[in-house]
Amino acid sequence: MGCRLACNRDPYSVKNVDRIIDWARQQVRERFGNAQYELHYTVYGRDGVMGAMEPNRDRPAHELAVLVQGIAPTREMAEEVALIGTRQMFYARLPEVKGTAGSVAFPLDEVMRASPAYRWTINHTYAVPDGLALHETHMAMVGA
Amino acid sequence: MASTLGELAKTLRSKNAGVDKVTFDIIFPDRATYEHVKQSQVLTRASVAALYNIPESRISDFVEFDPGNAIKFTLYRTVPSGSPGDPDIFGAQQYAPLLGVEVP
Numbered sequence: 657m658g659c660r661l662a663c664n665r666d667p668y669s670v671k672n673v674d675r676i677i678d679w680a681r682q683q684v685r686e687r688f689g690n691a692q693y694e695l696h697y698t699v700y701g702r703d704g705v706m707g708a709m710e711p712n713r714d715r716p717a718h719e720l721a722v723l724v725q726g727i728a729p730t731r732e733m734a735e736e737v738a739l740i741g742t743r744q745m746f747y748a749r750l751p752e753v754k755g756t757a758g759s760v761a762f763p764l765d766e767v768m769r770a771s772p773a774y775r776w777t778i779n780h781t782y783a784v785p786d787g788l789a790l791h792e793t794h795m796a797m798v799g800a
Numbered sequence: 801m802a803s804t805l806g807e808l809a810k811t812l813r814s815k816n817a818g819v820d821k822v823t824f825d826i827i828f829p830d831r832a833t834y835e836h837v838k839q840s841q842v843l844t845r846a847s848v849a850a851l852y853n854i855p856e857s858r859i860s861d862f863v864e865f866d867p868g869n870a871i872k873f874t875l876y877r878t879v880p881s882g883s884p885g886d887p888d889i890f891g892a893q894q895y896a897p898l899l900g901v902e903v904p
Contacts, residue, residue, distance in 0.1 A: 657884075706894060709854060711851065711852075777819050781818060
């Protein structure tokens, strides 16, 4: 997995960050087609922490930080997914934006590497007819 | 005594409950405050669903726990904790909207 940050300050870009993300997603789709990868955008300053449950989603902050995460079978591909998925946000052109030299601000121009990850989930609860049967029980008198 | 839950609660938190749920605890400092909030009915399955913009079917449990002066509810996650794109893998910051709930 590789990840990067891309940030918005132009009020119009803040309002239309989903269009910038859609543009970048499309560029990644054109590069990798149906290859196996995942590309996740998390928009901090709008609904980064709570997603669809965020009640203030329609009132984003004046600046946003978008975390871009690329996941793929190999490290090289994951980093390229993250790289293109972020760099193309820079190139996204919304017709109403006055700035023409970059649609996002980068705190650094490289992909941060994350450790390989494996997806497995264990919910360690188990229904038993008699919970006490799993444990030895001892009775003791305490005190005088 | 019009106040917010953030002002009235002693502890107001969210955390993972297993891999596919997030649980919320709203604990009050004393019986009187707890009873006042409980009677006000500002926290119900319906109000939680409205606050979090979710169907009531996402709420697995909702309990008013008198011995602990606490109201507790649990939501099903949309994806298991730690799934790609999960923004809060410990469920630790999901309680914020509760802070501003007004109690008449």
